[in-house]
Each structure stands twice: as C-alpha cells, then as structure tokens.
Amino acid sequence: xxxxxxxxxxxxxxxxxxxxxxxxxxxxxxxxxxxxxxxxxxxxxxxxxxxxxxxxxxxxxxxxxxxxxxxxxxxxxxxxxxxxxxxxxxxxxxxxxxxxxxxxxxxxxxxxxxxxxxxxxxxxxxxxxxxxxxxxxxxxxxxxxxxxxxxxxxxxxxxxxxxxxxxxxxxxxxxxxxxxxxxxxxxxxxxxxxxxxxxxxxxxxxxxxxxxxxxxxxxxxxxxxxxxxxxxxxxxxxxxxxxxxxxxxxxxxxxxxxxxxxxxxxxxxxxxxxxxxxxxxxxxxxxxxxxxxxxxxxxxxxxxxxxxxxxxxxxxxxxxxxxxxxxxxxxx
Amino acid sequence: xxxxxxxxxxxxxxxxxxxxxxxxxxxxxxxxxxxxxxxxxxxxxxxxxxxxxxxxxxxxxxxxxxxxxxxxxxxxxxxxxxxxxxxxxxxxxxxxxxxxxxxxxxxxxxxxxxxxxxxxxxxxxxxxxxxxxxxxxxxxxxxxxxxxxxxxxxxxxxxxxxxxxxxxxxxxxxxxxxxxxxxxxxxxxxxxxxxxxxxxxxxxxxxxxxxxxxxxxxxxxxxxxxxxxxxxxxxxxxxxxxxxxxxxxxxxxxxxx
Ligand SMILES: Nc1ncnc2c1ncn2[C@@H]1O[C@H](COP(=O)(O)OP(=O)(O)OP(=O)(O)O)[C@@H](O)[C@H]1O
Ligand SMILES: [Mg+2]
Numbered sequence: 001x002x003x004x005x006x007x008x009x010x011x012x013x014x015x016x017x018x019x020x021x022x023x024x025x026x027x028x029x030x031x032x033x034x035x036x037x038x039x040x041x042x043x044x045x046x047x048x049x050x051x052x053x054x055x056x057x058x059x060x061x062x063x064x065x066x067x068x069x070x071x072x073x074x075x076x077x078x079x080x081x082x083x084x085x086x087x088x089x090x091x092x093x094x095x096x097x098x099x100x101x102x103x104x105x106x107x108x109x110x111x112x113x114x115x116x117x118x119x120x121x122x123x124x125x126x127x128x129x130x131x132x133x134x135x136x137x138x139x140x141x142x143x144x145x146x147x148x149x150x151x152x153x154x155x156x157x158x159x160x161x162x163x164x165x166x167x168x169x170x171x172x173x174x175x176x177x178x179x180x181x182x183x184x185x186x187x188x189x190x191x192x193x194x195x196x197x198x199x200x201x202x203x204x205x206x207x208x209x210x211x212x213x214x215x216x217x218x219x220x221x222x223x224x225x226x227x228x229x230x231x232x233x234x235x236x237x238x239x240x241x242x243x244x245x246x247x248x249x250x251x252x253x254x255x256x257x258x259x260x261x262x263x264x265x266x267x268x269x270x271x272x273x274x275x276x277x278x279x280x281x282x283x284x285x286x287x288x289x290x291x292x293x294x295x296x297x298x299x300x301x302x303x304x305x306x307x308x309x310x311x312x313x314x315x316x317x318x319x320x321x322x323x324x325x326x327x328x329x330x331x332x
Numbered sequence: 333x334x335x336x337x338x339x340x341x342x343x344x345x346x347x348x349x350x351x352x353x354x355x356x357x358x359x360x361x362x363x364x365x366x367x368x369x370x371x372x373x374x375x376x377x378x379x380x381x382x383x384x385x386x387x388x389x390x391x392x393x394x395x396x397x398x399x400x401x402x403x404x405x406x407x408x409x410x411x412x413x414x415x416x417x418x419x420x421x422x423x424x425x426x427x428x429x430x431x432x433x434x435x436x437x438x439x440x441x442x443x444x445x446x447x448x449x450x451x452x453x454x455x456x457x458x459x460x461x462x463x464x465x466x467x468x469x470x471x472x473x474x475x476x477x478x479x480x481x482x483x484x485x486x487x488x489x490x491x492x493x494x495x496x497x498x499x500x501x502x503x504x505x506x507x508x509x510x511x512x513x514x515x516x517x518x519x520x521x522x523x524x525x526x527x528x529x530x531x532x533x534x535x536x537x538x539x540x541x542x543x544x545x546x547x548x549x550x551x552x553x554x555x556x557x558x559x560x561x562x563x564x565x566x567x568x569x570x571x572x573x574x575x576x577x578x579x580x581x582x583x584x585x586x587x588x589x
Binding site for chain 1: 333334336337338340341343344345348355418419422423424426427428429430431432433434584588589
C-alpha cells in the first residue's frame with residue numbers, strides 16, 4: 001500500500017504556507033543606499049535606507065525640497081536612481097521591474113492626467129495599462145469613483161474638476177489595479193477639511209483591508225492621526241525612522257496656552273520643571289515636564305495665586321515641535 | 333504581463349490615440365484635405381494642364397501619389413509628435429511609465445496611433461483626388477504596404493522628435509526645417525530624371541524619394557527606381573528608428589529624470 005497524502009491535507013498545508021507568508025513580516029518597500037543626483041548635478045538623495053513593512057501606514061515627512069518626491073519617484077519608476085537598491089514586495093526594481101510596478105499605486109504630488117480626457121476614461125485607461133480588460137476596469141472605476149464622490153462627474157472632462165476633486169481622481173486612478181502598496185504624495189494638499197476627513201476615513205479603511213500605505217504631507221496632525229510609523233527626510237538624508245508612538249513619547253514636555261479671566265501683571269517664579277510666560281496680560285503660556293509635573297499641579301499653583309483660567313489649548317501640534325527640533329538638530 | 337494583458341494595454345493606447353485625433357477632427361483631418369485639394373486645383377488642373385506628360389503620365393496623375401504620400405507622412409509624424417509631447421508636457425505619460433506595460437508596447441501603441449491617423453487622412457485625400465485625377469491602381473499590395481510602412485517610419489520619427497522636445501517650439505522646428513524640405517524635394521512634383529546628374533545623386537540620399545517612388549509604382553506602375561530598393565530603404569529606416577526609439581524609452585531619455 002502506498003502512502004498517499006489526502007488532497008485536503010495538501011490544501012490545508014498550502015493555505016498554512018500562504019497565511020504564514022501573509023502574516024509574517026513581508027517588506028512592502030525596501031530601500032538601501034539610495035542616491036540620486038539629477039542631471040543638473042544636484043544631489044537630492046545622499047544614501048537613504050528605508051523599510052516599510054506590509055500593512056503599515058507610513059508617513060514620510062520632510063521640509064520642501066527634502067527629497068520625498070524624489071524617493072517616491074524612484075520607487076514608482078518615474079525617476080532614475082543614481083545608486084542603491086529598491087525592492088517592492090521582494091521584487092527588485094532593477095531585475096523585476098514589471099512585477100515591482102504591478103504592486104504599486106501612485107498618487108503623485110502634481111496633477112498629471114490629460115485634462116481633456118473624461119474622468120472615467122482616465123481611470124479605465126489606467127486599468128488598461130495594467131492589463132485589466134475594459135469591461136472589468138469600467139466596473140471597478142464605477143465603484144471607486146462612487147466611493148470617492150466623483151461618479152456624477154464621470155463624464156466630465158478632467159479640467160472641469162475642482163482641485164480637491166482632481167486629487168480624488170488621482171486616488172481613484174491609483175487604485176484601479178488594486179495595488180498592495182499605495183503611495184500618496186501630499187494627497188490632501190488643497191483639500192477642504194470635510195473632504196480631508198472623509199479621505200482619511202477612506203485611507204484608514206483601505207489600510208485596514210490590507211493595503212500598505214505610504215503618505216507624505218505637510219499637515220503633521222494628519223500624519224499623527226493616520227500613521228503608525230514615520231520617516232523624516234532632511235536634505236537628502238533620512239534623519240529619523242521610528243514608530244509614531246516612540247517619537248511622540250520622546251517629547252518630555254507639554255505646553256499649553258491659557259486664556260485668563262482677568263489681566264495679570266506678574267507671576268511668582270516657578271521651578272525649572274514648570275515654566276510660565278505671559279504672552280499678554282490675559283494669555284499665559286505654560287511648559288512643564290511630563291514626568292515630574294502635571295496639569296493638576298499647574299492648576300493648584302494658579303489657584304494658590306488667584307489666577308482664573310477660562311479656557312486652554314495645546315500650544316502647537318506636538319509632532320510639529322518634534323519635527324522642528326529634529327530638523328534643527330540636523331543642521332548642527 | 334502575459335500576452336493577453338499586453339494586448340489589453342496595447343489596445344488601450346491605440347483606442348485612446350484614435351479617439352484623440354478623431355475628437356479634434358476639424359484640426360486633424362480637415363486641414364490636410366483642404367490643402368491637398370488646393371494642390372490638385374492649382375498644380376494639377378491650372379498649371380498642370382500647361383505641363384507635358386511626366387514619366388508617361390499626365391502631370392496631375394503623376395503628382396497624385398506623391399501628394400497622398402506627403403499627407404500620410406506629415407500626419408503620421410504630427411500625430412505622434414504632438415500626442416507624445418503632449419503627454420510629456422501634461423505629465424500623463426507617467427500613467428504608462430508607472431504601469432507594468434513594457435516599453436515596446438507603449439511604442440507600438442503610439443506608432444499604431446500615428447499610422448491610424450496617417451491612413452485615415454491618406455484615405456480622405458485619396459477620395460478627394462478622385463475628383464481631379466483618374467487613378468487606376470496597378471499593384472494594390474505594393475500600394476498598401478508602402479503607405480503602411482512609410483506611415484510607421486514617420487510615426488517613429490515623430491516619437492523621437494517628441495522624446496527630445498523640451499518645448500512646443502521643438503516640435504515644429506523639425507517638421508519645418510527637415511520634414512517639409514525632404515518631402516518637397518522627394519520627387520513628389522517631378523521625376524528626378526529631370527534633374528542634373530549631381531542633384532539626381534543628391535536626391536538619392538533623401539529617404540522620402542524611395543517612398544514616393546514606391547507608392548507611385550504601386551499606383552501608376554512607374555518609378556525612378558526598383559520597388560525592392562524602396563522596400564529595402566524603408567524597412568532599414570524602420571528598424572533603425574524603431575530600435576533607437578525603444579532604446580530612448582528604456583533609458584528614460586526625455587521621459588524620466
Ligand atoms: N528634475 C529635477 N532636476 C533637478 N533637481 C531636481 C529635480 N527634481 C527635484 N529636484 C531637486 O531635488 C530636491 C528634492 O526635491 P523633491 O521634489 O524630492 O522634494 P520634496 O521633499 O518632495 O519637497 P516638497 O515637499 O516641496 O514636495 C529639491 O532641491 C529639488 O529642487
Ligand atoms: Mg514633493
């Protein structure tokens with residue numbers, strides 16, 4: 001009698017294997033030693049190492065001209081790299097470019113569709129370039145355009161869309177082939193608050209369903225609210241690559257601004273753990289060490305001195321503060 | 333991408349290209365038809381009637397193949413140069429560049445678009461010519477293959493022009509200073525047998541001469557040279573420019589920074 005493994009068992013093993021591959025840490029984007037010198041001799045990237053794991057929601061931050069779009073351009077095959085290795089879900093950009101490209105959806109920073117083409121054509125044609133038959137691409141385009149609130153504009157020429165609609169069009173276009181990695185270069189630039197929030201929800205849902213997302217933005221609260229991990233580029237160098245949580249924990253101080261009920265001329269000196277500054281007679285700024293001080297203590301102190309606080313707010317976005325500190329430190 | 337997906341990508345580009353020039357038919361189809369009709373009236377009927385036979389044909393019959401060919405050449409070229417440069421300028425060439433569509437498919441798509449326009453306009457002009465001349469196609473296969481290959485060749489030339497173009501000026505300079513002189517001196521209006529020996533030899537360096545004569549052979553049955561020489565020259569140029577275009581796309585010259 002020969003030993004036969006039942007088919008069901010084989011199938012179960014295959015599924016186990018697939019799910020390990022799925023749940024194990026696969027790297028969505030792996031960048032090593034990436035350098036870019038443009039034709040005019042300007043070196044935009046000076047050797048960047050960056051890993052983004054599958055399933056991540058990753059923020060790529062940096063000042064204007066830091067090299068974010070250059071990095072994204074190289075990953076999506078729009079910019080030639082000077083040196084280094086890039087792979088997408090294990091597909092090397094030099095040797096397996098076609099497979100690598102098939103994994104990525106790109107929302108570029110600049111509008112780059114043909115403004116004379118109808119909205120739905122732009123999305124459907126993009127599907128065609130990924131080999132998706134027209135009927136199928138059209139069905140998918142309808143779903144995407146509806147989700148992004150553009151279906152009633154589907155037959156309009158793209159030039160008739162508003163700026164925010166154009167951004168959403170580019171998001172729809174980037175998703176037509178259901179990419180595993182979505183890269184968005186400033187997707188919310190020029191988008192109103194309401195649409196921005198709904199875009200966030202859309203991206204969160206996409207991420208929850210398994211799409212890895214990399215996003216650049218200059219709205220740091222956007223990065224803070226959406227992203228789990230973060231990389232900061234400064235003048236062509238990656239100066240930070242960590243989790244959002246760890247980064248924010250590094251802030252050891254909290255700062256608030258109080259609006260006072262009545263004018264105050266002076267306040268008694270405080271310890272170096274808590275520091276008050278009067279911006280004007282009715283606006284008081286406080287900075288204190290999170291570990292050694294607390295808001296309760298601040299209020300106890302103010303109570304003691306008969307200062308009444310009407311309202312309070314965060315001084316700045318916490319991430320903004322950190323970002324500025326990091327970039328400042330890198331200058332030295 | 334498998335063959336099926338590549339076919340989808342190819343037809344997507346082709347259909348998009350055909351729609352592009354069809355949508356603006358007033359700018360793309362009508363002007364060459366009017367221009368050629370004027371050529372027929374002035375050179376064919378008015379002046380041509382004063383000119384004796386050329387190569388054994390009435391002058392208007394002699395120039396008709398050349399005029400059709402000239403239309404095909406300029407329109408194939410114009411279609412690809414403006415479409416490709418347009419997508420560079422607006423940035424939508426990136427839609428193809430980020431996708432897994434191989435460069436040779438992108439190339440084939442644009443070239444087919446140029447051929448489609450060249451043939452569409454060529455056909456329109458041929459219909460117009462029937463009002464003025466009496467054409468009796470001698471070799472239908474030669475006529476069709478020569479016009480097809482020529483259209484491919486100038487579509488490729490248009491693409492190379494577009495790859496290097498950095499402004500809209502650059503896409504009119506080459507047609508004005510290179511393409512137009514080559515076509516006018518390419519034996520459309522005369523048989524090179526009329527030229528002094530030096531200019532006869534100089535004309536042989538002009539590739540358009542081989543296409544016009546090949547086409548004239550197809551329609552009228554007469555040519556300044558053997559039809560095989562015509563085929564040889566056209567195919568050689570297609571291979572040369574085709575290989576070069578693919579090289580440009582692979583390197584990302586003019587398309588990737
Ligand atoms: N095609 C190009 N040729 C020459 N230099 C370029 C080119 N593209 C970008 N650069 C330069 O490279 C640097 C990085 O540009 P990049 O677009 O990557 O910045 P970024 O981080 O995306 O900035 P932003 O937030 O403003 O979008 C800049 O100094 C820019 O001037
Ligand atoms: Mg940028």
